[in-house]
Amino acid sequence: xxxxxDKFWDFLSSVPLAVALLIILAATSIIGTLIPQxxxxxxxxxxxxxxxxxxxxTLDLFDMYHSWWxxxxxxxxxxxxxxCSLKRLPPVLEQIKNPKRILTEEFEKGxxxxxxxRKKGSPERWKEAVKELLSKRxxxxxxxxxxxxxxxxxxxxxxxxxxxxxxxxxxVIIMIGGLxxxxxxxxxxxxxxxxxxxxxxxxxxxxxxxNMDFVLRCDKFTLSYYPMGMVKEYRSDVTIIExxxxxxxxxxxVNRPLxxxxxxxxxxxxxxxxxxxxxxxxxKSGPNKGKSFELDISDKFVNIPFSxxxxxxxxxxxxxxxxxxxxxLQISEDGGMPVNFPVYKNLPDNDMxxxxxxxxxxxxxxxxxxxxxxxxxxxxxxxxxIGCIMMMFGLYYSFFVxxxxxxxxxxxxxxxxxxxxxxxxxxxxxxxxxxxKLLEDIxxxxx
Amino acid sequence: xESSLFISGKLLSITTFVYFLAMVFYIIYVVSKSKTMGxxxxxxxxxxxxxxxxxxxxxxxxxxxxxxxxxxxxNLYESLVFFAWCGAGIYLAFEFYYKNRFMGAFVLPFxxxxxxxxxxxxNISQEIQPLVxxxxxxxxxxxxxxxxxxxxxFAVACGVSIMxxxxxxxxxxxxxxxxxxxFFPSTATLDDINYKAIAIGFPMLTLGIxxxxxxxxxxxxxxxxxxxxxxxxxxxxxxxxxxxxxxxxRGWRGKRAAWLSVIGFFAVIVTYLGVNLLLxxxxxxxx
Numbered sequence: 001x002x003x004x005x006d007k008f009w010d011f012l013s014s015v016p017l018a019v020a021l022l023i024i025l026a027a028t029s030i031i032g033t034l035i036p037q038x039x040x041x042x043x044x045x046x047x048x049x050x051x052x053x054x055x056x057x058t059l060d061l062f063d064m065y066h067s068w069w070x071x072x073x074x075x076x077x078x079x080x081x082x083x084c085s086l087k088r089l090p091p092v093l094e095q096i097k098n099p100k101r102i103l104t105e106e107f108e109k110g111x112x113x114x115x116x117x118r119k120k121g122s123p124e125r126w127k128e129a130v131k132e133l134l135s136k137r138x139x140x141x142x143x144x145x146x147x148x149x150x151x152x153x154x155x156x157x158x159x160x161x162x163x164x165x166x167x168x169x170x171x172v173i174i175m176i177g178g179l180x181x182x183x184x185x186x187x188x189x190x191x192x193x194x195x196x197x198x199x200x201x202x203x204x205x206x207x208x209x210x211n212m213d214f215v216l217r218c219d220k221f222t223l224s225y226y227p228m229g230m231v232k233e234y235r236s237d238v239t240i241i242e243x244x245x246x247x248x249x250x251x252x253x254v255n256r257p258l259x260x261x262x263x264x265x266x267x268x269x270x271x272x273x274x275x276x277x278x279x280x281x282x283x284k285s286g287p288n289k290g291k292s293f294e295l296d297i298s299d300k301f302v303n304i305p306f307s308x309x310x311x312x313x314x315x316x317x318x319x320x321x322x323x324x325x326x327x328x329l330q331i332s333e334d335g336g337m338p339v340n341f342p343v344y345k346n347l348p349d350n351d352m353x354x355x356x357x358x359x360x361x362x363x364x365x366x367x368x369x370x371x372x373x374x375x376x377x378x379x380x381x382x383x384x385x386i387g388c389i390m391m392m393f394g395l396y397y398s399f400f401v402x403x404x405x406x407x408x409x410x411x412x413x414x415x416x417x418x419x420x421x422x423x424x425x426x427x428x429x430x431x432x433x434x435x436x437k438l439l440e441d442i443x444x445x446x447x
Numbered sequence: 448x449e450s451s452l453f454i455s456g457k458l459l460s461i462t463t464f465v466y467f468l469a470m471v472f473y474i475i476y477v478v479s480k481s482k483t484m485g486x487x488x489x490x491x492x493x494x495x496x497x498x499x500x501x502x503x504x505x506x507x508x509x510x511x512x513x514x515x516x517x518x519x520x521x522n523l524y525e526s527l528v529f530f531a532w533c534g535a536g537i538y539l540a541f542e543f544y545y546k547n548r549f550m551g552a553f554v555l556p557f558x559x560x561x562x563x564x565x566x567x568x569x570n571i572s573q574e575i576q577p578l579v580x581x582x583x584x585x586x587x588x589x590x591x592x593x594x595x596x597x598x599x600x601f602a603v604a605c606g607v608s609i610m611x612x613x614x615x616x617x618x619x620x621x622x623x624x625x626x627x628x629x630f631f632p633s634t635a636t637l638d639d640i641n642y643k644a645i646a647i648g649f650p651m652l653t654l655g656i657x658x659x660x661x662x663x664x665x666x667x668x669x670x671x672x673x674x675x676x677x678x679x680x681x682x683x684x685x686x687x688x689x690x691x692x693x694x695x696x697r698g699w700r701g702k703r704a705a706w707l708s709v710i711g712f713f714a715v716i717v718t719y720l721g722v723n724l725l726l727x728x729x730x731x732x733x734x
Contacts, residue, residue, distance in 0.1 A: 015692055015695050015696050016696050016699075018692050019689050019692050019693050019696055019699060022685045022686070022688050022689035022692065023685070023686070023689050025685050026682045026685035026686050026689070026714070029678050029681060029682050029685070030682060032673060032678060033675040033678050033679060033722070037673065065673045065678075178671070187668065187669065226515075226577045228577075230576075230577055230579065231579065231580060232577065232580070233580055233583075234580055253580065254580035254581050254583070254666060255580070255581070255583055255584040255586075255665060255666050257665065257666075257668065264668055266666065266667050266668045267580075268667060374667055374668050375668075376668035376669065378668075381664065381670065384660075384670060385661070388657045388660070388661075391653060391657070392650070392653065392654060392657070395649070395650040395653055396650065399646045399647075399649070399650055400650075429636075429639055
């Protein structure tokens with residue numbers, strides 16, 4: 001029984017399981033990029049047919065990244081990562097605290113990079129010379145003298161092996177941050193008409209609306225454009241009001257959110273509430289031929305004086321077909337079918353609707369908007385960022401800080417001093433050259 | 448304005464041609480082992496890199512002259528050019544460090560294809576266009592630079608892995624290596640280069656994902672929403688994480704690690720191009 005249990009724990013904390021889980025997570029994650037997530041049931045039926053839709057539904061593939069089996073895989077991955085780290089960390093810590101500092105003849109045999117140089121001069125003076133040379137490269141050594149033999153131990157990048165554990169811990173921290181966000185935060189939205197204020201946020205996923213303890217008013221929504229007509233900026237000027245007092249005036253644009261009391265507002269959409277325009281109508285034919293009127297029109301039909309004709313504005317463009325601002329009007333004459341046509345501000349003489357009794361001139365346009373703001377509360381986001389920063393530190397230590405160890409044993413042998421030098425680094429290929437150079441440098445020293 | 452726009456476009460066209468020549472030189476070098484050809488390959492790559500640097504800087508300057516003023520990292524054309532630039536830079540560093548020009552024949556094709564695709568595909572606009580509001584952020588620069596640095600490092604790793612797989616398959620069967628393969632670096636060296644390139648690429652990819660998440664959170668309040676681009680970047684991350692752990696696992700070193708590196712680069716290509724060509728969204732490079 002205990003053997004079986006041990007085997008189970010060994011399996012759960014093994015690197016092969018980690019590799020397998022990483023590959024499985026990578027492979028299964030592909031599914032959700034091929035099947036659209038969180039679309040409507042009808043869309044799936046149309047796209048995949050009834051049988052396949054049933055299969056997809058059973059496996060939770062409509063929302064696979066939150067499905068029981070994907071969460072299970074992620075949990076298993078996390079458990080594996082924690083157990084794996086816990087199993088390997090104590091010996092690493094022990095080695096960091098108490099590395100093998102004394103180069104015994106026994107220990108030497110296990111080190112491929114090892115050589116002995118024999119030189120004239122006393123061991124004391126050689127110890128100082130070797131220490132001086134190596135300290136420049138590897139820092140202050142540990143020194144010990146046992147039975148007339150002097151031992152030196154240099155270590156650089158001592159903590160590099162902690163990098164992987166910092167990285168693993170950071171993943172756990174990011175997951176904790178994500179869970180806190182999922183359980184204690186929300187994502188919602190508000191639509192605020194210009195001049196109006198709101199204190200309730202609609203939450204996605206059918207939960208009850210969230211009551212804010214302050215009021216957000218949209219003073220103005222502005223669209224601005226590049227010369228070629230592309231949108232340059234969506235901007236909402238807003239005021240935060242608390243207990244009837246204006247606390248703060250600020251603005252939001254995309255990539256410039258506004259945070260207040262744990263809530264963050266993001267510019268995400270907009271819409272037109274109503275349109276108003278001023279035009280001048282010239283009568284081209286009929287009994288009133290030659291007359292002209294200034295008309296205030298809106299997105300509801302208004303009657304053109306002395307007629308049974310109606311006109312309204314249905315859209316406005318800042319730059320229509322590169323001719324600058326234009327409004328789209330709809331006209332219905334003598335109860336006939338409505339006709340749409342543009343009126344350009346910069347082309348006051350162009351008649352875009354020659355069949356009509358009227359010719360229109362662009363005078364003014366005014367639109368009233370509402371701004372659409374995404375609202376989030378995520379108390380876990382800071383934990384996620386701390387995890388991310390930790391992960392970068394961890395990866396830096398893992399990949400860019402290299403642990404290098406050099407041992408020296410200096411003793412009197414016959415008439416000369418023997419200097420045994422050994423070195424070790426996990427990046428042996430690079431270190432081999434460095435070590436050869438080191439031996440060469442010692443050989444060059446003349447006392 | 449018109450004339451300088453002409454210059455950056457010209458420089459980048461020349462770059463395409465120079466990288467292509469460098470690739471041809473490297474391939475001739477591998478086949479003929481003429482040292483001159485190898486040297487020409489290196490000179491070509493370095494020249495391409497410098498001309499391209501000039502082209503990118505000029506394009507940046509030109510965007511300011513047009514009154515738009517943004518880094519040349521914002522559409523498919525610019526991203527391909529930037530990918531080639533990172534790839535050439537990283538490749539030259541590896542070539543210099545390992546003193547082996549054979550890798551050029553396996554890495555330069557990625558760079559050449561990227562530049563040729565950018566320059567000749569009718570679907571790719573080379574115009575300097577202003578940024579839509581969602582992309583107006585400094586995060587754009589951090590995000591793109593880190594991601595593409597990673598992509599380029601992974602391209603080098605993939606090229607080297609292909610060499611590894613070619614050489615290893617002959618060695619395993621104890622077949623004679625032949626004239627070309629015997630001049631490849633040893634499989635141990637190739638394995639080492641593969642690891643080193645991924646050791647650079649992986650932290651960069653991580654930083655790219657983190658800066659992307661930070662930007663997403665800043666722009667619309669969600670650092671992770673499982674959109675296809677995000678998911679594919681995570682898939683890529685999983686594959687390279689598997690690669691890094693496989694090295695500590697018996698039976699997963701060498702050949703399988705090389706295959707993981709190739710699969711990883713496939714995931715990079717899907718992340719980078721596949722998602723955009725098949726799906727729309729903020730990452731789409733369309734028009």
